[in-house]
Amino acid sequence: MLGYQSTDKNIYDQKFSYYGLQDGKHEGTLGLISIIPTIRVSKLNNKIPIGIGLGAGPSLSLGTRVVEKPYNFPSLLSQVNAEVNVPISKDKNTSMTFGLSHICSFFGVLNYRGRNLGHHWYTVGIRKKI
Numbered sequence: 001m002l003g004y005q006s007t008d009k010n011i012y013d014q015k016f017s018y019y020g021l022q023d024g025k026h027e028g029t030l031g032l033i034s035i036i037p038t039i040r041v042s043k044l045n046n047k048i049p050i051g052i053g054l055g056a057g058p059s060l061s062l063g064t065r066v067v068e069k070p071y072n073f074p075s076l077l078s079q080v081n082a083e084v085n086v087p088i089s090k091d092k093n094t095s096m097t098f099g100l101s102h103i104c105s106f107f108g109v110l111n112y113r114g115r116n117l118g119h120h121w122y123t124v125g126i127r128k129k130i
Contacts, residue, residue, distance in 0.1 A: 001032040010014075028064030032103070034079050035059075042085070049092070051085035059103055073118040077117065078106040085127065 038055030061123035083099035104118035 001034065007068070025065045030064060031062040032079070033060045033062070036079055036081050038081065038083075040083075049087050051095070051105050053083040053085065054081070056080045061103065079103045083123075087125075093129040095127050097125045098124070099125070 034057060036055040036057040036059075038053050040051060040053035042051045043049045044052070057079060059077050061075050061077060080102045081099055083097050085095045085097050087095045089095075100120060100122055102118065102120040
């Protein structure tokens with residue numbers, strides 16, 4: 001997963017953070033390499049073809065996590081994904097996905113000097129069965 005972050009709000013004290021990157025900006029590119037085993041239900045029932053999924057696993061972050069400033073958390077974190085799947089083709093091989101991803105310090109185990117990291121984001125995508 002590759003994404004771009006832009007924020008000024010620090011999640012620890014819910015105040016605006018002025019730490020930012022070296023150039024003073026509160027933005028950066030973040031990459032995640034994750035292994036997320038996911039349980040998916042392809043449809044809730046015959047009348048409602050919407051599917052759901054839930055998964056969790058380890059995640060290695062690369063790049064800049066701007067919301068953690070001024071702390072320096074380890075790159076290995078845990079990740080939880082939840083998604084909703086809506087078919088957009090008649091053969092149901094293509095679907096639109098809407099998800100919520102959350103990375104965190106795994107209940108404080110992967111922390112920095114007693115501080116926990118956690119942030120989340122929304123995703124939108126298209127899934128095609130092959």
